[in-house]
Amino acid sequence: MNWFSQDAYFSQLERWLSMEAEAERQRLAQRRQLSQSGNAERGGETIVGLFLTDHRSGLAGRLLLDFAKGGSDRLPMNRLKVGSPVVLSNHDNLADDGISGVVSRRTPTMIQVAVDQWHEADRYRIDLSPDETTRQRQLEAMDITQTLTGKAGRLRDVLLGFEEPRFVSQSEVAFRSDLNPPQQDAVRFAMSARDVAILHGPPGTGKTTTLAEIIVQEVEAGGRVLACAPSNTAVDNLLERLVTRLPKVVRVGHPARVFESLRGHTLDELVESDSSAAIVRDIWKDVDQLMRAAKKESGSWEGKRARGEMYAEAGRLRKEAKSLERSTLHHIVDSANVICTTTTIDEDLLGMQMFDLVVIDEACQCTEPAVWQAMLRAERIVLAGDHCQLPPTVVSKEAAQEGFSRSLMERLIERFGSEIYRRLVVQYRMHESIMRFSSDHFYDGELIADPSVSSHRLVDLPRVHSSLLTEPVIEFWDTAGTGWEEELERDGQSKLNRKEARWIVEQVEDLLDDGVAAEQIAVIAPYAAQVRYLRNRLQIPDLEIDTVDGFQGREKEAVLITFVRSNPEGEIGFLADTRRTNVALTRARRSLRVIGDSATLTRDPFYRQMLDYFELHDAYHSVWELGDV
Numbered sequence: 001m002n003w004f005s006q007d008a009y010f011s012q013l014e015r016w017l018s019m020e021a022e023a024e025r026q027r028l029a030q031r032r033q034l035s036q037s038g039n040a041e042r043g044g045e046t047i048v049g050l051f052l053t054d055h056r057s058g059l060a061g062r063l064l065l066d067f068a069k070g071g072s073d074r075l076p077m078n079r080l081k082v083g084s085p086v087v088l089s090n091h092d093n094l095a096d097d098g099i100s101g102v103v104s105r106r107t108p109t110m111i112q113v114a115v116d117q118w119h120e121a122d123r124y125r126i127d128l129s130p131d132e133t134t135r136q137r138q139l140e141a142m143d144i145t146q147t148l149t150g151k152a153g154r155l156r157d158v159l160l161g162f163e164e165p166r167f168v169s170q171s172e173v174a175f176r177s178d179l180n181p182p183q184q185d186a187v188r189f190a191m192s193a194r195d196v197a198i199l200h201g202p203p204g205t206g207k208t209t210t211l212a213e214i215i216v217q218e219v220e221a222g223g224r225v226l227a228c229a230p231s232n233t234a235v236d237n238l239l240e241r242l243v244t245r246l247p248k249v250v251r252v253g254h255p256a257r258v259f260e261s262l263r264g265h266t267l268d269e270l271v272e273s274d275s276s277a278a279i280v281r282d283i284w285k286d287v288d289q290l291m292r293a294a295k296k297e298s299g300s301w302e303g304k305r306a307r308g309e310m311y312a313e314a315g316r317l318r319k320e321a322k323s324l325e326r327s328t329l330h331h332i333v334d335s336a337n338v339i340c341t342t343t344t345i346d347e348d349l350l351g352m353q354m355f356d357l358v359v360i361d362e363a364c365q366c367t368e369p370a371v372w373q374a375m376l377r378a379e380r381i382v383l384a385g386d387h388c389q390l391p392p393t394v395v396s397k398e399a400a401q402e403g404f405s406r407s408l409m410e411r412l413i414e415r416f417g418s419e420i421y422r423r424l425v426v427q428y429r430m431h432e433s434i435m436r437f438s439s440d441h442f443y444d445g446e447l448i449a450d451p452s453v454s455s456h457r458l459v460d461l462p463r464v465h466s467s468l469l470t471e472p473v474i475e476f477w478d479t480a481g482t483g484w485e486e487e488l489e490r491d492g493q494s495k496l497n498r499k500e501a502r503w504i505v506e507q508v509e510d511l512l513d514d515g516v517a518a519e520q521i522a523v524i525a526p527y528a529a530q531v532r533y534l535r536n537r538l539q540i541p542d543l544e545i546d547t548v549d550g551f552q553g554r555e556k557e558a559v560l561i562t563f564v565r566s567n568p569e570g571e572i573g574f575l576a577d578t579r580r581t582n583v584a585l586t587r588a589r590r591s592l593r594v595i596g597d598s599a600t601l602t603r604d605p606f607y608r609q610m611l612d613y614f615e616l617h618d619a620y621h622s623v624w625e626l627g628d629v
């Protein structure tokens with residue numbers, strides 16, 4: 001969609017935000033109506049029947065509660081990620097409205113929630129909750145953006161597509177890391193942008209490495225940088241590459257949501273280790289003592305007066321401690337060269353601080369309202385991402401259809417074309433033949449496999465034997481004509497395919513027999529029901545089985561994909577969004593084995609080309625060859 005005016009643009013975003021809020025509220029209400037049985041868990045936004053297994057005080061005075069299903073049972077597949085806002089309630093009492101919390105840690109068998117308070121119950125349930133705070137902040141940022149004038153107003157207008165982005169010629173750059181020529185070109189390009197530049201990073205091409213170099217260059221030139229991403233994991237990936245290279249990098253955000261190894265860089269821990277922290281702790285001790293002494297005073301008039309004085313003194317000291325804490329906090333933020341945060345920015349903390357450069361990694365995972373909080377603080381902007389992979393998750397189908405799931409980055413590329421972006425093309429993940437189809441289809445055939453990966457195979461890994469599974473790099477196994485049909489999961493919406501699942505189980509067992517470690521294998525299914533079905537049948541520690549969404553941004557040595565869809569009508573549902581398949585195919589480093597029904601899939605031209613590709617590379621097989629169909 002193109003807008004004719006700023007008003008039209010922002011009103012559209014506000015409308016989509018309220019459609020999304022309504023859709024999320026309805027979804028939560030529906031889920032909470034569902035029985036306490038496993039049905040409620042199917043959408044991945046609820047976990048029921050949980051027992052409290054541990055509790056302790058966490059950072060910033062919050063309570064950390066650990067929940068598990070009992071025994072060593074794995075938790076059902078879910079979208080409750082670290083940082084997700086949730087409602088914690090009594091499993092056995094549907095009338096319980098619950099309390100708000102945030103997921104602070106998760107393992108396959110445990111989920112930890114950080115809360116301010118907690119009601120005791122025998123069993124609990126956790127529901128993903130609509131994130132009203134974030135939405136409110138986005139609306140406020142959009143309101144302010146509309147009033148901007150001068151330089152900031154111009155930047156807004158470039159982002160809306162009303163003004164052309166400007167670039168200046170860039171003098172020689174002294175690179176601080178080993179970058180390949182397209183990465184160097186991207187750094188130069190970003191540094192030459194006066195308004196906005198885009199870094200297009202196809203899978204495994206070192207997008208985050210390149211962004212880190214751009215940030216280092218900016219800081220060395222005397223600039224301050226705000227480095228953001230939509231998820232905590234993506235922020236931490238960037239932070240990890242910065243802390244070894246720059247001294248004053250601060251991670252803003254609840255420490256519980258930050259990788260453990262990086263927590264020393266969070267604002268909370270930096271405040272805690274500042275020399276003023278000891279003084280603050282002493283003041284708090286004095287406050288405690290005064291409060292205790294006040295309680296002991298007698299009820300006489302004199303006692304009452306003394307008590308009043310003690311309370312007043314405690315109040316004064318409390319104010320002093322808080323103000324000291326606050327000034328330490330602001331001092332650390334103000335003297336940082338780089339602030340790393342999610343795109344949901346803490347306004348109280350950053351105030352209206354401006355940054356010479358704002359970068360947003362994984363920008364294609366952000367809806368448009370999600371970027372304006374960061375944009376407001378920018379002199380210049382660099383967006384990085386890949387619009388050929390999954391778009392942001394949007395709950396409201398209607399809003400998504402109208403365009404809400406299209407990111408600002410994608411829109412700018414459509415609006416300005418190649419003048420606004422540079423694409424990284426050397427990739428460090430996939431064997432040449434795993435990469436080629438995706439490259440031709442999504443990246444104009446420009447991807448190049450670095451020699452360190454271009455011909456690597458499973459059999460080259462230590463302890464892996466040569467076999468029919470470890471020698472070939474790509475294979476497609478066709479189920480057409482066998483009747484290996486999909487089915488709808490009982491009581492559910494999602495689809496599974498038992499026969500394809502059986503094939504996957506055999507493949508995994510054979511790979512393990514050939515010496516491939518479970519943690520080197522990924523099983524990917526586009527449908528949650530197939531993931532659930534396979535997880536039940538393949539309970540192997542360290543083996544990851546997940547949906548495509550769960551694997552975005554990750555890689556494994558060997559990837560097995562089950563496409564699931566097989567029906568006489570040739571319906572392929574959301575497989576028609578080929579970006580999903582692009583993500584699935586490009587997770588594999590050395591081996592990609594795929595099973596699907598060509599008769600169903602090839603009704604779509606994309607899948608016809610994919611099958612042609614496998615055939616051309618002598619990698620097409622029919623499951624009839626297996627003999628036991």
Ligand SMILES: Nc1ncnc2c1ncn2[C@@H]1O[C@H](COP(=O)(O)OP(=O)(O)OP(=O)(O)O)[C@@H](O)[C@H]1O
Pocket residue numbers: 178179180183201202203204205206207208209210428553554
């Ligand atoms: N110039 C380079 N030389 C050698 N290795 C590199 C280079 N650039 C990146 N890499 C390696 O490639 C891998 C991917 O890099 P990085 O994580 O920066 O990529 P990305 O594009 O952000 O990844 P994703 O696909 O998850 O978005 C890393 O192991 C990194 O060390």
